[in-house]
Amino acid sequence: MSRSPMGRSRLGSAGIYSAVAVAAVLFLVPFYLIIRNALSTEQDIMGAAWVWFPAHLQWGNFGELFDDTSVPFLHSMLVSLEVGVLHTLGTLLVCSLAGYGLARIPYRHANKVFYAVLATLMVPASVTFVPSFVLVSSLGWVSDLRGLIIPGLFTGFTAFLFRQYFLGFPKELEEAARVDGLGYWGAYWRIVVPNSLNFFAAIGVITFINGWNSFLWPLVIGQDQSSWTVQVALSTFITAQTINIHELFLAAGISILPLVLVFVALQRWLVQGVAQAGIKG
Amino acid sequence: MSRTTRAFWLFTGPFLIGLVVFVYIPIGWSLWLSFFEAKGTVTPTRFVGLSNYADMLSNGDFVHSLLVFTVFAAFIVPVTYAVSLGLALLVHRLRFMKAFFRSVFFLPTAVSYVAASLIWKMSIFQGLRFGLANTVMGWFGIHSVSWLASPHPPWYWLVIVSLRLWLQCGFYMILFLAALQSIPPHLYEAAAIDGAKSGWQTFRYITFPQLRATSVAVVLLLLIAAYQAFDEFYNLLGSGTTWGRTPLLYLYQVALGQNQDYGHGSAGALVLAVLICVVTLLQGRILGFGRGED
Numbered sequence: 001m002s003r004s005p006m007g008r009s010r011l012g013s014a015g016i017y018s019a020v021a022v023a024a025v026l027f028l029v030p031f032y033l034i035i036r037n038a039l040s041t042e043q044d045i046m047g048a049a050w051v052w053f054p055a056h057l058q059w060g061n062f063g064e065l066f067d068d069t070s071v072p073f074l075h076s077m078l079v080s081l082e083v084g085v086l087h088t089l090g091t092l093l094v095c096s097l098a099g100y101g102l103a104r105i106p107y108r109h110a111n112k113v114f115y116a117v118l119a120t121l122m123v124p125a126s127v128t129f130v131p132s133f134v135l136v137s138s139l140g141w142v143s144d145l146r147g148l149i150i151p152g153l154f155t156g157f158t159a160f161l162f163r164q165y166f167l168g169f170p171k172e173l174e175e176a177a178r179v180d181g182l183g184y185w186g187a188y189w190r191i192v193v194p195n196s197l198n199f200f201a202a203i204g205v206i207t208f209i210n211g212w213n214s215f216l217w218p219l220v221i222g223q224d225q226s227s228w229t230v231q232v233a234l235s236t237f238i239t240a241q242t243i244n245i246h247e248l249f250l251a252a253g254i255s256i257l258p259l260v261l262v263f264v265a266l267q268r269w270l271v272q273g274v275a276q277a278g279i280k281g
Numbered sequence: 282m283s284r285t286t287r288a289f290w291l292f293t294g295p296f297l298i299g300l301v302v303f304v305y306i307p308i309g310w311s312l313w314l315s316f317f318e319a320k321g322t323v324t325p326t327r328f329v330g331l332s333n334y335a336d337m338l339s340n341g342d343f344v345h346s347l348l349v350f351t352v353f354a355a356f357i358v359p360v361t362y363a364v365s366l367g368l369a370l371l372v373h374r375l376r377f378m379k380a381f382f383r384s385v386f387f388l389p390t391a392v393s394y395v396a397a398s399l400i401w402k403m404s405i406f407q408g409l410r411f412g413l414a415n416t417v418m419g420w421f422g423i424h425s426v427s428w429l430a431s432p433h434p435p436w437y438w439l440v441i442v443s444l445r446l447w448l449q450c451g452f453y454m455i456l457f458l459a460a461l462q463s464i465p466p467h468l469y470e471a472a473a474i475d476g477a478k479s480g481w482q483t484f485r486y487i488t489f490p491q492l493r494a495t496s497v498a499v500v501l502l503l504l505i506a507a508y509q510a511f512d513e514f515y516n517l518l519g520s521g522t523t524w525g526r527t528p529l530l531y532l533y534q535v536a537l538g539q540n541q542d543y544g545h546g547s548a549g550a551l552v553l554a555v556l557i558c559v560v561t562l563l564q565g566r567i568l569g570f571g572r573g574e575d
Contacts (some may be wrong), residue, residue: 013376021369024385029389030397030447033404033413044407050416087522093369094296101292106285113293120304123508123554129529130536130546131311134323154299184288187514213393215512217531218538231395235516245403252396259391267384267419 008057034256037249045245058246063246073251076233080212080255083148083229087211088204091151099162100188104174114163120156133220143224152184152217158203165199166192202273205266209259230255298567311547320545333548342523347556348533354507355562361503365450370484383458384565387451394512397444402429402517406440409571420421429517437517441525444513449506453499460495464488473539497568504564508557528553 037045039061040054063074102114132151141147169192177187193200216227228236234252237243243251263270282290310323315333316332317325337343372382389397408427415425428436468487469479477483511529518525520535532553536546 005301010330013374014391016371016374020375020382023371024382027299027385027447027451028390029413030392030400030405032402033528034396037396037404046411048410050411082388094299098296101289105289105292107289108286110289113297116297117300120300122558123304123308124505124557128304128307128311128550128554130532130543130550131307131314133537134310134314134543135307138323150299151303152301154296156300157302158441159296166332185285185291188292209391213395215393215395215515219515220533234393234395238516239401239519248399248403252399256392256396259387263388263391264384267380267387271387271459 008234017267028273034249034253037246039250040246042246044243061250062247064244065250068243068247071233071243071247071251073230073233073254076228076230077255079145079148079227080230083145083218084208084211086151087149088208089179090149091155091158091198091207092204094153095155095158096162096193097188098159099164100192101165102159102163103166103169115160117156121160129216129220134218136221142221144221148222148227148229152214154172154199156205160214161203165196169196175195196259199200199273201266202269205262206273209262213261252267275281283367314543315548315551317544318548319542321541325544329544333544334552337545337549342526343528343531343552346512346526346528347535347553349525350508350510350528353510354504357442358500358503359506360442361446361453362499364446365453366457366492366494366498368450368454369461370488372454373397373458373461386454389447389450390452392448394444394448395516397448398513398516401440401444401513406436437525440517441513442519447454449502449503453503456495456499457492460492461488497565500564500568504560505557508553508560 036051036053037058039057040051041058044051044054065071098117102110102117105111136142136147136151139147141150173191173195174187177191182190213231215231215235217237218232222228222232230251234248234255237248237251314323314325316328316330317333318327319325319327368386370388372379375382407413407415408425408430409415410425412425412428413471414428418425419491426436428440464487468491469483472483472487473479477486489558509529510527511533514522514527514530515533520530522530527535528549532546532549535542535549
């Protein structure tokens, strides 16, 4: 009458696998479309019949995109890379130091300082884009790398994550360093940082991805074409429609590629980092 | 100053200076601007009291965008929550190829809203016959739909919601997976001894309550994200759209458009900030933020 537990679980897992497989196909469709469109001719994309995959892959599309002087695509990739790297290094430096100070250095008013940091978590950064723009423009940083990078370095949330992490850092290691005569500064650089590289890497990767993909702030600041990040450039191509559809998809594909590679290579760290960051936040 | 105090400021000083300059001063300046007529200038002289606020709160477009995005949040938050949790529960039970499927669902997190908007607008929901959705509908003899070209009927919500789900679910699935892994197995063993059937009963009485802390965090993050929607609306509907206009998009048009109206823009930004704070605190109250996990 009743099925054996074994049989039921096999049936159950067949159901689970089919559900997961269907969902996975749906999740992969957009990636398929990017590759297909990037390597197709205009006619294949817009033809009457759906072409699953172009009979002849159009590798020449790369040359077409890179040689297209009306499209500052490669330059925008360079801007994004520069902004991404500097923004990530700066954030790691400034926020980790603050997190360590708040977690480990006893000071009478440390709590008040911590609350001043926490309070900024209540105000989402993008809501303050109007006043931030006003400030940055009066500093003369519009269409300037400084305007793209510096205002984003002081993220209360990242400092908070570092504080939580350092609270759990084994005290014995630092105490040994103190016995050897190192101050807070020496102990931090010689003992704490080298033993926390995993955490720094996880936060670094997440910071880089968020920076690379961010749009509103670079849109507001990047008013000259020379300071467009790749997201601003892509967005302009979408609305202006002065560019061929296959070039557009190739550009989008190339802009995604570095992050996809990072994802595949650092999957484990990232998953841990996201889980840690998300749950503690 | 003692050595320890000096060390404290050495470590936290650079961050705190930045926080004051780039967070506290802009907020303060914005508060000040919001009481002035400030068009195209950031050092205005004409004090107008609360009239910027009164204008914004009686401005049909702004109030409408706040209302629409409250409805949007009320819809997208539970749907994203359910889909992410569902994916996590499925992936958690996989015995082989678990890492593969986890990667597939997580991968869209690497894609920007701009690139996703491009795929959605120009390929999946392209309004002409060659778009993927229209092609598939064509196979079943259904007429093509121009998904984004007009607000009636509001098909653009389907485009926006599906894009958001694709981009967001993998990230929250990872949070749920981590939480699922940290549920102590003995709870399930004890439940089995007590005669609980695996499936709905264990989910209802063990899994779901154990996910409480994660659920609260996920709902909070989703709510804030919903009110800050900008990227995909801007890129799917255009910068000058008058429908599907998010609060941030509206403020962008007011403050950075032709008029450069920083006074009204600042007042609107502060209204939005207060609204987000209130919604955040309310959801904390309702879901019991800060309550213990067990």
